[in-house]
Amino acid sequence: MVNQQPRKYHAHVWDEPIILEMGRKGERGISIPKVEKEIEKAVKEYKSYVPSKMLRKKRPKLPEISQPHVLRHYLRLSQQTLGMSLNIDIGMGTCTMKYSPIINEELVGLPQFTETHPFQDERTVQGILEIIHKFARIMCEISGMAEFSFQPGGGAHGIFTNACMIRKYHEIKGELDDRNEIITTLFSHPADAACPATAGFKIISLHPDPETGLPDIEALKTAVSKNTAGLMITNPEDTGIFNPKIDEFVNIIHEAGGLCAYDQANSNALFGIARARDAGFDMCHFNIHKAFSSPHGSMGPACGAVGVSNELTEFLPVPIVTFQDSVYHLDYDRPNSIGKVREFFGNIETIVRAYSWVIGMGAEGLKKVSETSVINTNYLIKKMSNIPGVTMAYPKQNIRLDQVRFSLEKLKKDSGVGTEDIARRMIDFGIQEYFTSHHPWVVPEPFLPEPCETYSKKDIDYWVSIIKYVCDEAYANPEIARTAPHNQSTSKINQGVLNDPNNWAMTWRAHVRKNKRPTHK
Amino acid sequence: MTKNRELVHPYIPNSVPEVTNEMLKEIGAKSVEDLLKGIPKRLRFKRSLNLPEPFLVEMELRNHVEEILSKNKTCKDYLSFLGAGCWQHYVPAVVDEIIHRAEFLTAYAGNTYSDLGKWQAFFEFQSMMGELLEMDVVSLPTFDWGTAVAFAIRMSSRMTGRNEVLVPKIISPERLSIFQNFCQSKRAPNNIDINLVDYDSKTGSIDLDDLKKKISSKTAAVYIENPSYLGIIESNGEEISNLAHNNGSEFIVGIDPISLGILNPPAEYGADIVCGNIQPLGLHLNFGGGVGGFIASRDESKYVSEYPLHLVSIAKTEDKKGFGFGFCSFDQTLYITREKGKDFTGTTVALWTIASAVYLSLMGPEGLRQIGETIIQKSHYAAQTLSKIDNLEIIFSPNFFKEFVVNFDETGKKVDEINKKLLTKKIIGGKNIANEFPNFGNSALYCITEMHSKKDIDRLAAALEEVLK
Numbered sequence: 001m002v003n004q005q006p007r008k009y010h011a012h013v014w015d016e017p018i019i020l021e022m023g024r025k026g027e028r029g030i031s032i033p034k035v036e037k038e039i040e041k042a043v044k045e046y047k048s049y050v051p052s053k054m055l056r057k058k059r060p061k062l063p064e065i066s067q068p069h070v071l072r073h074y075l076r077l078s079q080q081t082l083g084m085s086l087n088i089d090i091g092m093g094t095c096t097m098k099y100s101p102i103i104n105e106e107l108v109g110l111p112q113f114t115e116t117h118p119f120q121d122e123r124t125v126q127g128i129l130e131i132i133h134k135f136a137r138i139m140c141e142i143s144g145m146a147e148f149s150f151q152p153g154g155g156a157h158g159i160f161t162n163a164c165m166i167r168k169y170h171e172i173k174g175e176l177d178d179r180n181e182i183i184t185t186l187f188s189h190p191a192d193a194a195c196p197a198t199a200g201f202k203i204i205s206l207h208p209d210p211e212t213g214l215p216d217i218e219a220l221k222t223a224v225s226k227n228t229a230g231l232m233i234t235n236p237e238d239t240g241i242f243n244p245k246i247d248e249f250v251n252i253i254h255e256a257g258g259l260c261a262y263d264q265a266n267s268n269a270l271f272g273i274a275r276a277r278d279a280g281f282d283m284c285h286f287n288i289h290k291a292f293s294s295p296h297g298s299m300g301p302a303c304g305a306v307g308v309s310n311e312l313t314e315f316l317p318v319p320i321v322t323f324q325d326s327v328y329h330l331d332y333d334r335p336n337s338i339g340k341v342r343e344f345f346g347n348i349e350t351i352v353r354a355y356s357w358v359i360g361m362g363a364e365g366l367k368k369v370s371e372t373s374v375i376n377t378n379y380l381i382k383k384m385s386n387i388p389g390v391t392m393a394y395p396k397q398n399i400r401l402d403q404v405r406f407s408l409e410k411l412k413k414d415s416g417v418g419t420e421d422i423a424r425r426m427i428d429f430g431i432q433e434y435f436t437s438h439h440p441w442v443v444p445e446p447f448l449p450e451p452c453e454t455y456s457k458k459d460i461d462y463w464v465s466i467i468k469y470v471c472d473e474a475y476a477n478p479e480i481a482r483t484a485p486h487n488q489s490t491s492k493i494n495q496g497v498l499n500d501p502n503n504w505a506m507t508w509r510a511h512v513r514k515n516k517r518p519t520h521k
Numbered sequence: 522m523t524k525n526r527e528l529v530h531p532y533i534p535n536s537v538p539e540v541t542n543e544m545l546k547e548i549g550a551k552s553v554e555d556l557l558k559g560i561p562k563r564l565r566f567k568r569s570l571n572l573p574e575p576f577l578v579e580m581e582l583r584n585h586v587e588e589i590l591s592k593n594k595t596c597k598d599y600l601s602f603l604g605a606g607c608w609q610h611y612v613p614a615v616v617d618e619i620i621h622r623a624e625f626l627t628a629y630a631g632n633t634y635s636d637l638g639k640w641q642a643f644f645e646f647q648s649m650m651g652e653l654l655e656m657d658v659v660s661l662p663t664f665d666w667g668t669a670v671a672f673a674i675r676m677s678s679r680m681t682g683r684n685e686v687l688v689p690k691i692i693s694p695e696r697l698s699i700f701q702n703f704c705q706s707k708r709a710p711n712n713i714d715i716n717l718v719d720y721d722s723k724t725g726s727i728d729l730d731d732l733k734k735k736i737s738s739k740t741a742a743v744y745i746e747n748p749s750y751l752g753i754i755e756s757n758g759e760e761i762s763n764l765a766h767n768n769g770s771e772f773i774v775g776i777d778p779i780s781l782g783i784l785n786p787p788a789e790y791g792a793d794i795v796c797g798n799i800q801p802l803g804l805h806l807n808f809g810g811g812v813g814g815f816i817a818s819r820d821e822s823k824y825v826s827e828y829p830l831h832l833v834s835i836a837k838t839e840d841k842k843g844f845g846f847g848f849c850s851f852d853q854t855l856y857i858t859r860e861k862g863k864d865f866t867g868t869t870v871a872l873w874t875i876a877s878a879v880y881l882s883l884m885g886p887e888g889l890r891q892i893g894e895t896i897i898q899k900s901h902y903a904a905q906t907l908s909k910i911d912n913l914e915i916i917f918s919p920n921f922f923k924e925f926v927v928n929f930d931e932t933g934k935k936v937d938e939i940n941k942k943l944l945t946k947k948i949i950g951g952k953n954i955a956n957e958f959p960n961f962g963n964s965a966l967y968c969i970t971e972m973h974s975k976k977d978i979d980r981l982a983a984a985l986e987e988v989l990k
Contacts, residue, residue, distance in 0.1 A: 011635070011637075015843075016638075016641065018641070018644070018645060018648065018835075019645045019648075019649070019878075019882050020645070020648055020649070020652075023885075027885070028885065028887065028888065029613075029615075029882060029883030029884065029885060029888070030613045030615075030883045030884065030888060032884075032888050032891040032892045032895060032971065033611075033895060033971050034891070034895060035894075035895050035898045035899055035902070035975075036974065036975040038975055039898060039899060039902045039975050040898070042902055042905065043898050043901045043902050043905065044901070046783060046893070046894040046897045046898055049754075049897050049898075049901055049919065049920060049921070050754055050783065050784065050897070050920060051754060051756035051920055053756060053758070053759065053785070053790070054747075054754050054755070054756055054758065054784055054785050054920075055783065055784070055785060056781065056782065056783055056784055056785050056786065056890075057785070057789070058655070059886045059890070060652045060653045060655075060781065060782070060786075060886050060889065061652045061886070062649055062652050062653065062881060062882070062884070062885050062886045062889070063649075063882055063885060064885040064886065064887070065882055065883075065885065067615060067883065070615060070879065070882050070883050071615050071618065071619075073882075074615075074619045074642065074875075074878075074879055074882075075619070075622070076638065077637075077638030077639070077641050077642050078619065078622040078624040078625050078638055079624065079638065080636075080637040080638030080641070081624040081625060081628050081631075081635075081636045081637070081638040081639040082624070082628065082631055082635040082636060083622075083623050083624040083625065083626065083627035083628040084627035084628065084629065085623040085624075085626075085627040086623065086624065086627075089629075092629060092630060095629055095630060097629065098532075099532050100626070100627055101532060103579050103582065103583060105621065105626070106583070107583065107586045107587065107590070109617075109621070110587070110590055111595050111597050112587075112590040112591055112593045112595055113590055113593070113807065113808065114805035114806065114807055115595035115596045115597040115609075115805065115806060116593050116595055116596065116806060116807075116808045117596050117601060117603045117607060117609070117806050117808070117809075117949070118607055118806075118808055118809030119603050119605060119607070119952050120594070120596075120601075120603065120949060121940065121941075121944060121949070124593065124594035124599075124944070124949070125593050125594070125808065126592045126593070127589045127590045127591060127592035127593040128590065128593055128808050130589050130592065131586075131589055131590075134573075138572055138573075141570055141571055141572060142570060152664075153663075153664030153665065153668075153869065153870070154664065154867045154868040154869055155867055155868060156855070156865045156866065156867030156868070157664055157668075157867065160702075160865065164702050167705075190855045190856055190859045190862075191855060191865055191867060193855070193859040193860040194855030194859055194860050194862050194864070194865040195855075195865050196860075197860035197861075198675075198703070198864045198865055199702075199705065200705040200711055200712065203859070203860040205859070205860075241559070242559045242560050244559065244560070244561050244564075246564070247563070247564060271570070272566055272569065272570045273557060273560065273565065273566055274560050274564050274565060274566055275566050278564060278566065279564055287868075289868060295626045295627045296627060296628065296629035296868070297625075297626060297628075297870075297871055297872035298625050298626075298628045298629065298636075298639050298871040298872050298874075298875065299629060299630065299661075299868050299869060299871035299872075300868045300869045300870045300871050300872065300873075301810060301813075301869075301870045301872060301873060302868040302869070302870075338702060339698035339699075339701060339702060340667070340695045340698035340699050340702070341668075341699060341702055342664050342665050342667070342668065342699065343606055343607075343665045343666065343667050343693070343695045343696065343699070343809065343812060344606075344607060344665075344695070344808070344809025344810070344812070345808060345809050345810075346809075346810070347807075347810045347870075348807065348808045348809065348810045349807050349810045350810075352586070352590075355586070356582060356586050358572065359573060359575055359576055359582065359585065359586075360532075360575060360576055360577065360579070360582045361530070361532075361575055362572060362573075362574065362575025362577065363569050363570040363571070363572045363575075364528050364569075364575075365528060365530050365533075365575060365577070366570060366572070367569075367570070368528055368530060368533055368536055369533065371553045372533050372535050372536060372541075374553060374556045374557065375535065375541060375544050375545065375548070375553055375556065376535065376544075378548045378550070378556050379544045379547060379548055381548075382547055382548050382549075397559075399555075399556055399558070399559050401559070423632075424632075424634060427631075427634055427635040432631050432635055433631055433632060433634075433635055435630065438856060439856065439857050439858075439859075453532070453533045453535065453536075454532070454533070454534075455534070455535075456534035456535055456540070457534075457535060457540050457543065457544055459534075485634045485635075488634045488635065488637070489634070489637040489638070490633065490634060490637050490838060490843050490844065490845045491634075491838045491839065491840060491842075491843060491845075492634075492838060492839045492840075493633060493836040493837065493838050493839065493844070493845040493846075493847060494836055494837055494838070494839050495836070495847060497834065497836045497837070498834050498836060498847045498848065498849050498850070498851065499849070499850055499852070501820075501822050501825070504825075504832075504834040504849045504850075505834055505835050506644075506647050506651070506657070506658045506659060506660075506820070506832050506833060506834055506849060507644075507647050507648040507650075507651030507652075507656075507657055507658065507659060508644075508645075508648035508651070508652075508835075509648065509651050509652065509657060510651070510657040510658070510820050511835050513657070
C-alpha cells in the first residue's frame with residue numbers, strides 16, 4: 001500500500017513583485033472619510049493642533065495602489081501558501097495541525113464579538129463573559145485544575161505566565177532569595193527553559209536516557225535542592241512517549257518545596273484519559289490554537305490557557321471572570337495576582353472557537369479525538385517500518401501517543417541526504433513539510449509527525465507513501481532532494497545572508513540600500 | 522443514538538468503527554486500550570468527563586453560540602467613545618477578505634518554499650512599517666504593545682549592562698503591569714528597576730526637570746509614548762532623546778501607527794527603538810483580541826543581535842533568479858539556544874500582521890495623511906463641543922491626537938454614574954480613569970476616530986448635557 005504513485009502537483013508561481021514596487025503615484029486603495037463642512041468651519045487646520053517639531057515632514061514611501069490590485073496581490077500570496085486546510089499536514093509534530101471548523105470562523109466573525117470593546121461595562125458584554133466563564137469550567141474538568149486564565153497570547157506566553165506565578169508564590173512565602181532554579185527536560189519545549197529564564201530563574205535541563213528516551217528520575221533527585229523553585233515539563237514529551245513516573249517527578253519537586261507546571265502542548269491524546277491535576281501538578285497550560293482547533297493563523301493569534309490548582313488561584317493574572325447572582329463579572333480584586341501579562345483579556349477569538357469546538361464534541365467526542373490520535377500515530381509507526389533509511393528513535397518504546405520521533409541518520413550516512421533535504425523535497429508533492437524537531441538534535445536527523453484525528457487512514461497511507469518515495473529517490477539520486485524544492489513557488493535560497501549584517505534585509509528599504517540594484521524587477 | 526453505537530463525528534474521518542478496527546488489526550492491538558498501557562493505571566482518568574451536553578448538529582451549535590453572543594451590546598449598535606489602547610477604526614473589507622483565506626488562516630510553521638506568500642506578506646508588513654517609521658529593521662509583532670516595550674527594555678538593559686528604566690507616570694496601568702512581570706521581582710538578581718517620570722501638571726507631557734533628576738548611570742533606557750496614554754502629543758522628543766543619549770541610555774518610543782501620516786516618526790527625533798500596537802491598522806476590537814506589538818530599530822548588529830522576536834529577511838535563491846525569505850539571526854531565539862537565547866518568542870499574532878500589511882497597502886501615504894487629519898480635527902471638534910457644557914473641563918495640553926481627558930469634578934457626578942446614564946441612551950462613555958490616576962479627579966478618557974460623525978459627537982454632547990442637568 002505504501003507504493004502509491006504520487007499525485008501530480010505544482011505550487012502556484014505568480015512571481016509577484018514586492019508590494020513596494022507596485023502601483024503608481026496617485027492611485028488609491030480606499031477612500032478616507034473627510035470631516036464634515038461644519039466641523040471644518042468649527043475647528044482649525046490640523047497643523048495647529050500638532051507642535052511644529054512633531055509634524056511629519058517627509059511623506060512615508062508607502063505604495064500607492066488601487067483596490068483590485070491590492071486584492072489580487074494578496075490573493076496570489078495566499079495561493080502561494082500551503083495552509084493546513086489544503087493538505088495532509090501530518091508532519092508538524094507538537095503543532096497538532098487539526099481541522100479548524102468553518103462554522104467557528106463564522107461565529108467569531110459576528111459583530112456581536114468583533115465589535116465589542118474590552119472596557120465596556122460588564123453588563124453589556126454578558127455573552128462573551130459567559131463563553132469565557134463556561135469555557136474555563138470546561139478546561140477545569142479536562143485538566144482537574146480549579147481556575148483558568150486565557151490572557152497569555154501563545155504557548156510560550158502561557159509558560160512565562162506560569163513562571164511568573166511560581167515566582168510570586170515563592171516571593172510571598174519569602175523564599176525567592178533561595179528558590180531561583182527551574183528544572184525542565186531536554187525534550188520539553190524550549191520555552192520551558194527560555195521563559196522561566198526571562199522570569200529570572202536559572203535553568204537545569206534533564207537529559208533523556210539513551211535507551212528509553214525518558215528523563216532520568218535519579219538525575220532529578222540530584223538536581224533538586226533548597227534552590228528548587230519548580231518543575232516545568234512536557235508529557236508526553238516531544239517524542240510521543242508518556243513518562244510513567246511523572247507523578248513521582250512531581251512528588252520529588254513538592255518534597256523539595258517547589259511547584260510543578262505541566263506544559264500540555266502535547267495534550268491531544270489525553271482528553272478524558274489522563275489529567276494534569278491527577279498527576280499532582282499545581283499548574284498547567286494548553287495551546288488553544290493546537291489541540292482545541294483554533295486555527296494557527298500563520299503563527300497566531302493564539303492562546304496559552306493557564307490553569308492552576310485551588311491553592312494557586314490567587315496568583316492568576318487579573319481579571320478572572322466570575323458568576324454571581326446570575327451575572328458574569330470581571331474580578332480585579334485579587335491582591336496577590338501577578339497582574340497583567342497581556343493587555344486586555346487575551347486573544348478571546350480563540351476561546352469563542354474553542355468553546356464552540358468542545359461543545360460540538362462533548363465528552364464522548366473529545367475522548368474519540370484522543371483515541372483516534374493514538375490509533376493514527378501507532379498506525380503510522382506500523383506503516384513507516386521497513387522504509388529504507390528511516391528508523392524510529394527509542395525503538396524499545398514501541399507505543400506512542402500523539403506523535404513520534406523518527407531519525408534519518410542512516411539515510412544521511414548512506415546517501416548524504418539529511419532531514420532538511422527530505423523536508424524540502426516532501427513539499428514538491430503538495431504536502432506541507434514536516435517539523436524536524438527542536439534543538440539540540442539529540443536524535444540525529446530527526447522528524448516528528450503528529451497524525452491527529454483530522455487525518456484518515458488513506459491520508460496516512462499517502463503521507464507514508466511520499467516519505468517512502470523520497471527516501472527511495474534519495475538513495476537512487478541524492479541530488480534531487482539536495483537541490484529541492486523543484487515544484488514550488490520558489491527554489492532553494494542562500495541561507496548565508498540571513499546571518500550576514502551586510503546582506504540581511506528586514507525591510508525593502510534596507511534591501512534597496514544594500515543592493516544598489518534591486519534583484520527583482 | 523443507542524448506547525453502544527459508536528459516535529461518528531464529522532470532524533474525525535477515522536471515527537467510522539470499521540476503519541478503526543482495520544487500523545487496530547494492522548497495528549496488532551485488540552483495542553485502543555492496548556495502546557494506552559504506557560500510562561499507568563493510577564494516572565488514568567477513571568470516569569467520563571463531566572461536560573455539558575454537546576450540540577453535535579452544526580445547525581444547533583450555531584444557534585447555541587449565536588444565542589449566547591447575542592447578549593452582547595456592541596460598539597456598532599451603541600455609540601462608543603472607548604479607546605485606551607484598543608481603538609475603533611474602520612476595517613476595510615479587503616482586509617477581512619484576505620485574512621479569512623484558508624491558506625493564511627490555517628498555515629503555521631512552513632518555510633519559505635511551501636509558504637512563500639505568507640513570508641512575503643510578513644516581509645511586506647515589516648517593509649511598510651519601516652517606511653512609516655523611517656527605520657530599517659522591524660520585527661514580526663509579539664502579543665501586544667506592552668510586551669513589545671518590555672522586550673525593548675530588556676534589550677536595552679543587555680546592550681548597556683544597566684538595570685534601570687525610566688517610564689512616564691502617565692502610562693496604561695496594564696502596560697506598566699506587563700513591564701513589571703518582565704522586569705522581574707526586586708529580589709531577582711537580574712531585576713530591572715522601573716522608575717516613573719513625572720508629568721507637567723499643566724500639559725500632561727513629560728516633566729523634563731524630573732527626568733533630569735532621575736536619569737543616572739544606571740539608566741538603561743528612557744521610554745516615552747507619543748501620543749501618550751492620555752492622548753497628548755509630546756513636543757519635547759528631541760530634548761528627551763538628547764538627555765538619554767548624553768547619558769548613554771537608549772531612547773525607546775511607543776507610538777500609535779495611525780498617527781504617523783501626520784506626526785513625526787520617532788526616528789526623526791532620535792529614537793533608537795520604536796514600539797507600538799498594530800491594532801489601528803485593520804484589526805477589529807475583538808474584545809481586546811485584535812492587538813499586536815512590534816519592535817523597530819536601526820539596522821545595526823548591536824540591536825539586531827538582541828531581538829527576541831522573529832525578523833524576516835529577504836534572501837536570493839541559490840540560482841540568483843528569484844527570492845525567498847528566512848529568519849534573520851534565528852540562532853539567537855529560544856528555538857536553537859533554549860534558555861541561553863534572547864528571552865522568548867513563539868506563536869504570536871501573524872495573521873494580524875497580514876491584516877496590517879493589507880491595510881497599509883490600501884491606505885498608502887495619502888490615506889494615512891488624510892486619516893490623521895480627519896481624526897485630529899474630529900477629536901478637537903469633540904473636545905471643543907464638550908467643553909461648552911457647563912462644569913465640564915478638558916484638561917491638559919491642547920495638543921492631543923485622538924484621545925483627551927474630560928474632567929467632571931465640577932458636575933458633582935461620578936464618571937460611573939454618568940456612563941450608566943449614557944448607556945440608557947445607547948452611548949458608551951469614555952473610560953473612567955479616576956481609579957488609575959486619582960490626581961486627575963473624576964475624569965474619563967474619550968476617544969474619537971474617523972468612525973465618529975459630527976452627528977455622533979453632537980449626540981454625545983446633547984446626552985451629556987441631559988445627564989448632567
